[in-house]
Amino acid sequence: MSSPELVLKVLRSELRAAGVTYKMLAERIGMSESSMKRMFGQKDMSLSRLAEICKAAGIAMEDILRQAADVTPQSDTLSLEQEQSLMADPKLLLVAICCLGHWTLEQIIETYHMSESECILQMIALDKLALIELRPHNRYRLNVSPAFHWRPDGPIQQYFRDVVVSDYFAGSFDGPGETLLFVPARVSSHSAQELVQKIQQLAAELARLHQDDRRLKPEERDGFTLLVGFRSWEFSAFTALRRPEAAPVVKSLTHQIGPRKR
Secondary structure, three states: OOHHHHHHHHHHHHHHHHOOOHHHHHHHHOOOHHHHHHHHHOOOOOHHHHHHHHHHHOOOHHHHHHHHHHOOOOEOOOOHHHHHHHHOOHHHHHHHHHHHOOOOHHHHHHHOOOOHHHHHHHHHHHHHOOOEEEOHHHOEEEOEOOOOOOOOOOHHHHHHHHHHHHHHHOOOOOOOOOOOOOOOEOOOHHHHHHHHHHHHHHHHHHHHHHHHHHHOOHHHOOOOOOOOOOOOOOOHHHHOOOOHHHOOOOOOOOEOOOOOOO
């Protein structure tokens, strides 16, 4: 990433932490919101414009430049010890997931049975775990990358498998913007890998939409969860009906519920 891009990335993070939207910033500077977005989208900015934006947002430009100089790559996962700490306290896990979704402290305590002081203590614990960096006025910055995911065989992923998945699929999937697809197929390993890449692109697109829609009012957004699984699999009840000489040999990455052909 080039230096101008890095500076803009830090600036966006600081604007989010301060609760300053593109619209608010544009009004303070006397620009249109579309022009402000276009300026950020160009991934380049003069020092004079940077200084103007920082002044309008109440952010020290020196802090932006220092963070850009000191920034280190963000992790895509947590350590096993970090995940175990989250699993040890259900409320800590709740606040962690809320922070990963960029909820404010006010949104958390308005939604869940949790006092402001209790929520702050949980955020302090997340700061100690290095999941977030707690800022003044109970704002925070995430210390994980946009590509963050739970450890594949970690305690949180296991909890999701044991508890969350069944709760998730208990829904009817017939609400606005909801869908449930189950598509069996027999494909080559190469085709399966190609689809995995497309799934990863879909997840990245959802992350982008999530980021873009943060400028909307809370009542204009709702919580959605994308749960995607793709693996070589046969329903265990069908496997139990296999003939001894037709024992399954899982080599290719197929995704189907019916019995495999020999």
